[in-house]
Amino acid sequence: MLLALGLRLPTLGQSIWFDEACMSHQRVGSLEQLFATLYVDIHPPLFLSFMHFWGRLMGDGEVMMRLPALACGLASIPLTYLIARRLLGGPVAMGAALAACLSPVHLWYSIEARLYAPNLLLALLAIWLFHRVLDGVKGHNMLWLVGVMMVMVGVHYYLAIFLVVFFLISLFAPRLGSTRKTGLKLMAWSAAVCLGILAFVALKLSMAEFETSQGYMGEFSLLEAYRLFFQWCLTGNASAGGLGIDGKPSVAIGSLGGMFWVLMQAAGVALFALGAKRIAFMAKQRPEAACVFAYLACMPIFLALLTLLGFTGTFIERSALPALPFFFMVLAAGWDSLQVKQVRSAVAVCCVALLGINLAIFFARPDARTVYKPHQDWRAAAAYLGTEIDLGLAAPSMFTGMPNQRSLSYYDDRIQTHANLLSSGGKLPGAKKAFEKRLGKSLGGKVGAYAEQVINTVEQTKAELMAGSEILLYPIRKGTLASLDAAALGASDTFYVLNNHWHPPGDLRAPRLAADPGVTVVDRLEFRGITIYKLRLSP
Numbered sequence: 001m002l003l004a005l006g007l008r009l010p011t012l013g014q015s016i017w018f019d020e021a022c023m024s025h026q027r028v029g030s031l032e033q034l035f036a037t038l039y040v041d042i043h044p045p046l047f048l049s050f051m052h053f054w055g056r057l058m059g060d061g062e063v064m065m066r067l068p069a070l071a072c073g074l075a076s077i078p079l080t081y082l083i084a085r086r087l088l089g090g091p092v093a094m095g096a097a098l099a100a101c102l103s104p105v106h107l108w109y110s111i112e113a114r115l116y117a118p119n120l121l122l123a124l125l126a127i128w129l130f131h132r133v134l135d136g137v138k139g140h141n142m143l144w145l146v147g148v149m150m151v152m153v154g155v156h157y158y159l160a161i162f163l164v165v166f167f168l169i170s171l172f173a174p175r176l177g178s179t180r181k182t183g184l185k186l187m188a189w190s191a192a193v194c195l196g197i198l199a200f201v202a203l204k205l206s207m208a209e210f211e212t213s214q215g216y217m218g219e220f221s222l223l224e225a226y227r228l229f230f231q232w233c234l235t236g237n238a239s240a241g242g243l244g245i246d247g248k249p250s251v252a253i254g255s256l257g258g259m260f261w262v263l264m265q266a267a268g269v270a271l272f273a274l275g276a277k278r279i280a281f282m283a284k285q286r287p288e289a290a291c292v293f294a295y296l297a298c299m300p301i302f303l304a305l306l307t308l309l310g311f312t313g314t315f316i317e318r319s320a321l322p323a324l325p326f327f328f329m330v331l332a333a334g335w336d337s338l339q340v341k342q343v344r345s346a347v348a349v350c351c352v353a354l355l356g357i358n359l360a361i362f363f364a365r366p367d368a369r370t371v372y373k374p375h376q377d378w379r380a381a382a383a384y385l386g387t388e389i390d391l392g393l394a395a396p397s398m399f400t401g402m403p404n405q406r407s408l409s410y411y412d413d414r415i416q417t418h419a420n421l422l423s424s425g426g427k428l429p430g431a432k433k434a435f436e437k438r439l440g441k442s443l444g445g446k447v448g449a450y451a452e453q454v455i456n457t458v459e460q461t462k463a464e465l466m467a468g469s470e471i472l473l474y475p476i477r478k479g480t481l482a483s484l485d486a487a488a489l490g491a492s493d494t495f496y497v498l499n500n501h502w503h504p505p506g507d508l509r510a511p512r513l514a515a516d517p518g519v520t521v522v523d524r525l526e527f528r529g530i531t532i533y534k535l536r537l538s539p
Helices: 002-011 031-040 046-058 062-088 090-101 104-110 116-135 141-155 157-170 180-207 222-235 256-285 287-308 317-336 341-364 378-390 406-411 430-468 509-514
Strands: 397-400 415-417 471-475 494-500 519-527 530-537
Touching: 002 062, 002 090, 002 104, 031 046, 031 430, 046 062, 046 141, 062 090, 062 104, 062 116, 062 287, 062 317, 090 317, 090 341, 104 116, 104 222, 104 317, 104 341, 116 141, 116 157, 116 180, 116 287, 116 317, 141 157, 141 180, 157 180, 157 287, 157 317, 180 430, 222 256, 222 287, 222 317, 256 287, 256 317, 256 341, 287 317, 317 341, 378 406, 378 415, 378 519, 378 530, 397 509, 406 415, 494 509, 509 519, 509 530
Parallel strands: 397 471, 397 494, 415 471
Antiparallel strands: 494 530, 519 530
């Protein structure tokens, strides 16, 4: 735990990026903003609601926003140990906990102000309580388990798959040492919570917006399953030298780094095969050990089923984060299966060395696309623009390929994205009619009236931000002078162009515009992952 804390603390205060900025005052600062965001957000309501109250209580600076994720990430390590010790024994438990401690993936989500570390903790906590209930341990374990299950599906819909697993395991409860009565209770509660989340989804489908896919997400396949476990989970893509724009490793296979990348995967595959064999053998004497396979495979199987059902934009590696500790358990079981003491010791030293070198590479390449995206320095970019504003030198407009740059607004609310401040254009007002239609004229009318009040408050906030803005961001369009929004330029002959090096991938419109003979480069600032050009129209 001390090692894990020491590895995570140094990066806790790094620059906030887009998804984290969405958890700040910008989108959930007031109750009205929270309700408006919940109406359109793709996730269940609990985490956003938590971040609203956390921000009001503790503030939404970088460290404070990330503390809940840090606490959840750290707490997941002893839970990994406890579950692994119960199912597979002490040596496996220590190996799995150490691997989680040194994992770039685990580290990444332990210091990101998003719902993924809470997802991991809630899934592990539910599994631990589930097995205590199977034991018939006295106390209120069943009530605690039901409470955690309800919170779990209120944070992320995908976590409902664990309730299905609990339901199925409960069918075999007597064989696992539990009573039939306990198994039936577990089945009933799991089914009830699943029906509850289905009812919420149905309600949102009928009364609000409900997205079933995203453009940045893809399909799950056998190849993606391999990449998920033996590249992403195992290395965080760190020893690949980061991934290029095409999603392929940046290192050449014949290079030293490329050979290390291959060696990591080969070691992972070998240990996984040994571990799977070991657990299968253990399950013959202790059936509960086979639950590791269920917890490891349930999320990937669920994602594969979504793809088969035609939901093609539903997979992204972080969705399968709860499988991470069980992957490490299988690897640790592979090491534990080695019978010769000297071989076990040598393999242990080699594995820790490989994990340590991989983690060192991860820390050395903050500008590479590893676990998810590079850590770009939005704080420094916003500071430069803020200084321009303070000195009265700021251009009024900025053009960029990814115009919704909430990270800049997080650091300085005088910098805003123009599209964010436009009127909702009837999108949210439709909620009032939906409430009246579904809840009746009386109750629906009251709720709808409050919805209308929320909308008016949000629109007023947008108007105030628009009036107070000094720099507005607009889309770069084709990246030519002729394609820029003339109204955005206005009477000014000076403007900024922001080049986000990673989003959209391979986008060269900003540097192409900066090289246009119709402009003069007044200033060019390089920040990690970001270039800002200050341009002036040529006479």
